[in-house]
Structure formats: C-alpha cells, structure tokens
Amino acid sequence: MQEETISIITDDIPLIPTTQTRSWEAPEDEDATRQKVEISVNKLEQEMARFLHVVHRLFNRAEQEADKKPGMRLDEIVLSVEINGEGKVSLIGSSAKASGKGAITLKFKRAELG
Secondary structure (H helix, E strand, O other), rough: OOOOEEEEEEOOOOEEEEOOOOOEEEEOOOOEEEEEEEEEHHHHHHHHHHHHHHHHHHHHHHHHHHHHHOOOOOOOOEEEEEOOOOOOOOEEEEEEOOOOHOOOEEEEEOOOOO
C-alpha cells in the first residue's frame, strides 16, 4: 500500500542571515519559485505532535508564572505556524516578514472546568 501524502506549496526563497539581529530574512526582491512538494502524512503528524508537545510545556510554565501574580490568568494563546517543504513545523515570530503569507493559526483557549 502506498504511503499517504499531503501536498504543500512552498516558496524556494534562500534565507540570508541579518547582521543587526540573530535572524534570517528573505531577500527584498523575493524572486521566489513556488513548488509543490509531497510530504508524508505520518511525518507531518509526528512533527506537529512534537511542536505541540513543546508548546504545551512552554504554556504550562507561563501559566505557573501567571498564577503567582494576583489577578493574572492565562486564558488564550494564538500562534502562527508554518510548514516547510520538508514537513518541519515552525513557530512564526512577530518580525517574520516573508513567512507569514501561508501561516496556519492555532488558537488555544482555556477549557472551562465544571
């Protein structure tokens, strides 16, 4: 039986390191070549599970810190993620210029206890 795949459209943009910050940016002219890549669904599931596991750990810590402050409570978290042509799931930072075009938004809300 053939492995199940999913198509991902990706830009083939070479990223260059910036001198002012510790980040990578796409060149200004963005002469990108779009390409369609087939990614294993199993690999994508594993990558998303790994990403969500790490995010869960980070938010548990953030919630613990918020609980120490009177009147603070963490109710909602919104993240933008991107999947590259190799199936890698990455968090998109606030200063990402080129990456945000095809972002997936994940919204986590506090479960109501009751």
